[in-house]
Amino acid sequence: MLFLSTLNRNFNRLTSIVFYSWRFNKWGSFSILYKPDSLCGTKQIDIGKRVHIRKGARLEAHGENADIPTIEIGDGTSIHNYFHCGAAKSVKIGKNVLIAGRVYITDHDHVFDDKDNPPVRAGLIAHPVVINDEVWIGEGAAILKGVTIGKRAVIGTNAVVTRDVPPNAVVGGVPAKIIRFLEFKTYIF
Numbered sequence: 001m002l003f004l005s006t007l008n009r010n011f012n013r014l015t016s017i018v019f020y021s022w023r024f025n026k027w028g029s030f031s032i033l034y035k036p037d038s039l040c041g042t043k044q045i046d047i048g049k050r051v052h053i054r055k056g057a058r059l060e061a062h063g064e065n066a067d068i069p070t071i072e073i074g075d076g077t078s079i080h081n082y083f084h085c086g087a088a089k090s091v092k093i094g095k096n097v098l099i100a101g102r103v104y105i106t107d108h109d110h111v112f113d114d115k116d117n118p119p120v121r122a123g124l125i126a127h128p129v130v131i132n133d134e135v136w137i138g139e140g141a142a143i144l145k146g147v148t149i150g151k152r153a154v155i156g157t158n159a160v161v162t163r164d165v166p167p168n169a170v171v172g173g174v175p176a177k178i179i180r181f182l183e184f185k186t187y188i189f
């Protein structure tokens with residue numbers, strides 16, 4: 001069983017290198033991208049080492065400066081199915097971040113109050129997003145423009161995060177509010 005899963009992982013690493021790695025600005029060793037839904041602006045996307053991005057991801061970088069990475073995903077970060085990340089300015093995801101399925105991270109809104117243009121033709125308003133190291137983002141959560149999430153914070157399932165989250169905070173709800181702060185324990189498994 002272990003042999004089969006190692007074989008499968010190595011096969012997925014190989015297909016990631018053949019089909020996807022060369023499209024990105026940076027591609028760290030041992031990273032895996034399972035079949036994505038949509039990749040856009042990959043020359044502005046940096047993927048660290050040992051990053052796993054499961055199937056159905058939409059990674060969309062629309063930065064104005066082609067030389068500056070618009071999306072950065074740090075070493076050891078694991079992202080489950082149907083992740084959507086849209087960046088017009090900058091989305092930085094740290095190291096060893098755990099992102100559950102159907103999570104949405106965006107650094108922009110469409111202008112929706114332009115008298116002469118509907119959102120589909122109006123511009124974008126963008127503010128950088130930073131997800132610090134070791135954050136856990138629960139299933140279906142949305143992180144909106146301008147938000148910084150502190151190290152080791154936990155974002156509850158289906159939360160909509162509109163404001164900064166301090167380190168070690170557990171937040172949930174719409175809009176997300178602080179539920180409590182982590183009290184660290186030692187576990188023996």
Ligand SMILES: CC(C)(COP(=O)(O)OP(=O)(O)OC[C@H]1O[C@@H](n2cnc3c(N)ncnc32)[C@H](O)[C@@H]1OP(=O)(O)O)[C@@H](O)C(=O)NCCC(=O)NCCS
Nearest residue numbers: 099100137138139154155156157158159170171172173179
């Ligand atoms: C955020 C979370 C970690 C909190 O867990 P917890 O500390 O055990 O929280 P509790 O169940 O003790 O709940 C504490 C309070 O927060 C509220 N709460 C918990 N999760 C919430 C959420 N996602 N949204 C809104 N409120 C939430 C509870 O209703 C409770 O409120 P109360 O004190 O008024 O009764 C957990 O609820 C969660 O959302 N986990 C994510 C699961 C997931 O996405 N897994 C994917 C695997 S990668």
